Amino acid sequence: MASIFTKIVNGDIPSYKIAEDENYYAFLDINPLAKGHTLVIPKKEVDYIFDIGEELYKGLFAFARKVAPAIEKVIPCKRIGLTVIGLEVPHAHIHLIPINSIYDMDFKQPKLKLEDTEFKAIAESIRKAYAG
Numbered sequence: 001m002a003s004i005f006t007k008i009v010n011g012d013i014p015s016y017k018i019a020e021d022e023n024y025y026a027f028l029d030i031n032p033l034a035k036g037h038t039l040v041i042p043k044k045e046v047d048y049i050f051d052i053g054e055e056l057y058k059g060l061f062a063f064a065r066k067v068a069p070a071i072e073k074v075i076p077c078k079r080i081g082l083t084v085i086g087l088e089v090p091h092a093h094i095h096l097i098p099i100n101s102i103y104d105m106d107f108k109q110p111k112l113k114l115e116d117t118e119f120k121a122i123a124e125s126i127r128k129a130y131a132g
Ligand code: 5GP
Pocket: 004, 015, 016, 027, 028, 029, 030, 031, 032, 039, 084, 085, 086, 087, 088, 089, 090
């Protein structure tokens, strides 16, 4: 069965898209630790990030490297933190999280509850920053 993220890539489940190319897709995390919390995935469904083939793996990080500055332009923060967990969704993904302190990367922190309109506004701003 297709993963939730494959359904998102295929448009079967909606997402707040940030960027995409032939092999990768970036979209807002639905339970964000911070505004602009973004997931970057390969379109190809592979569960564990270290099982991804070398070229696709390198390309995933190269794609995240292009997305991070766009988030940083829109969301005031000290840095964009990057982490990989993957215990919940079996489709490899990188978390990009705007942070001001190490605690902002703590997944035990309560998640933000954002309205649909706010998700849309954030995604649109980051999309525009990404497009340059
Ligand atoms: P992990 O697998 O890295 O432990 O966590 C999966 C992440 O995916 C979580 O931060 C969770 O909020 C996010 N997530 C789970 N399901 C969905 C979904 O359907 N849409 C979006 N945009 N994010 C999701």
